[in-house]
Amino acid sequence: MPRFCANLSFLYTELPFLDRFAAAARDGFAGVEYFFPYGHAPQDIAQRLADNGLVQVLFNAPVAGPDSAANQAAWDAGARGLACVPGREAEFQTTVRLALEYAQALQCTQLHVLAGVVPSAHAADLAAVHATYRSNLRWACAQAAAHGVQLLIEPINTRDMPGYYLTRQDQAHAILAEVGAANLHVQMDLYHCQIMEGDVTTKLRSYVPTGRVGHVQIASVPMRQEPDQGELNYPFVLAELDRLAYRGWVGCEYRPRLGAHNGATQAGLAWMQAYRKPASTIS
Numbered sequence: 001m002p003r004f005c006a007n008l009s010f011l012y013t014e015l016p017f018l019d020r021f022a023a024a025a026r027d028g029f030a031g032v033e034y035f036f037p038y039g040h041a042p043q044d045i046a047q048r049l050a051d052n053g054l055v056q057v058l059f060n061a062p063v064a065g066p067d068s069a070a071n072q073a074a075w076d077a078g079a080r081g082l083a084c085v086p087g088r089e090a091e092f093q094t095t096v097r098l099a100l101e102y103a104q105a106l107q108c109t110q111l112h113v114l115a116g117v118v119p120s121a122h123a124a125d126l127a128a129v130h131a132t133y134r135s136n137l138r139w140a141c142a143q144a145a146a147h148g149v150q151l152l153i154e155p156i157n158t159r160d161m162p163g164y165y166l167t168r169q170d171q172a173h174a175i176l177a178e179v180g181a182a183n184l185h186v187q188m189d190l191y192h193c194q195i196m197e198g199d200v201t202t203k204l205r206s207y208v209p210t211g212r213v214g215h216v217q218i219a220s221v222p223m224r225q226e227p228d229q230g231e232l233n234y235p236f237v238l239a240e241l242d243r244l245a246y247r248g249w250v251g252c253e254y255r256p257r258l259g260a261h262n263g264a265t266q267a268g269l270a271w272m273q274a275y276r277k278p279a280s281t282i283s
């Protein structure tokens with residue numbers, strides 16, 4: 001039976017951020033994830049988690065510096081992380097330190113570290129980009145291990161994030177092997193995987209049994225809406241995750257097709273009932 005968590009950067013966006021926790025709990029989610037908590041004091045978020053009996057499943061390290069407004073402005077301007085960017089290692093380290101402080105306060109054991117877009121100055125020198133990514137991840141994994149946190153890296157499709165460095169599952173698992181840290185795992189977003197590679201079931205069969213898929217996310221393809229339409233057959237895919245004994249969370253990272261008005265997320269959640277049936281009844 002999949003354990004679904006609500007991505008609060010995509011769901012319930014008609015509500016102020018701190019009110020999305022209660023909405024997710026009301027609709028039956030046991031956990032939440034989102035992009036960035038940094039606009040709020042960690043204790044305010046911890047309170048919402050506690051009030052609603054929710055697990056903080058994961059969030060992202062900032063994509064720029066330690067300042068929340070600057071981070072949001074950088075994200076809005078297209079910044080997608082620093083881990084692979086040569087010359088910005090010190091800034092990368094400040095983002096990881098801040099994220100780990102939040103992880104501790106939120107009792108969150110997983111942190112997604114975005115790879116970043118390959119800077120145009122380094123487009124012809126991917127070896128330097130790769131070496132920076134590897135050494136930044138090694139450093140970050142050591143810091144995270146001291147906090148009992150698992151780091152995640154996520155292959156992302158280049159239609160949504162042009163120039164993003166990490167785009168394929170095999171690339172991500174090769175990085176894991178190179179970095180050699182036990183607390184580095186892959187965030188396998190099936191929406192991105194289908195767009196970049198397809199053959200999703202075979203990829204699940206290859207990688208879930210390795211124990212290195214730390215988190216899965218879902219959305220329909222190509223619309224990135226509820227997982228009950230589009231080219232991926234989620235009843236089959238989610239039953240396959242059960243067959244493979246995947247024990248992590250499944251993040252619902254989609255935009256409700258009814259938009260962002262009051263009730264749109266809840267109205268779109270009928271799909272979740274189907275997955276509460278025993279896997280053997282889904283074909």
Ligand SMILES: O=C(O)C(=O)[C@H](O)CO
Pocket residue numbers: 035060112114154156189192217253
């Ligand atoms: O965009 C995605 O798919 C994600 O999961 C990330 O958190 C991007 O920030």
Ligand SMILES: [Mg+2]
Pocket residue numbers: 154189217253
């Ligand atoms: Mg994702």
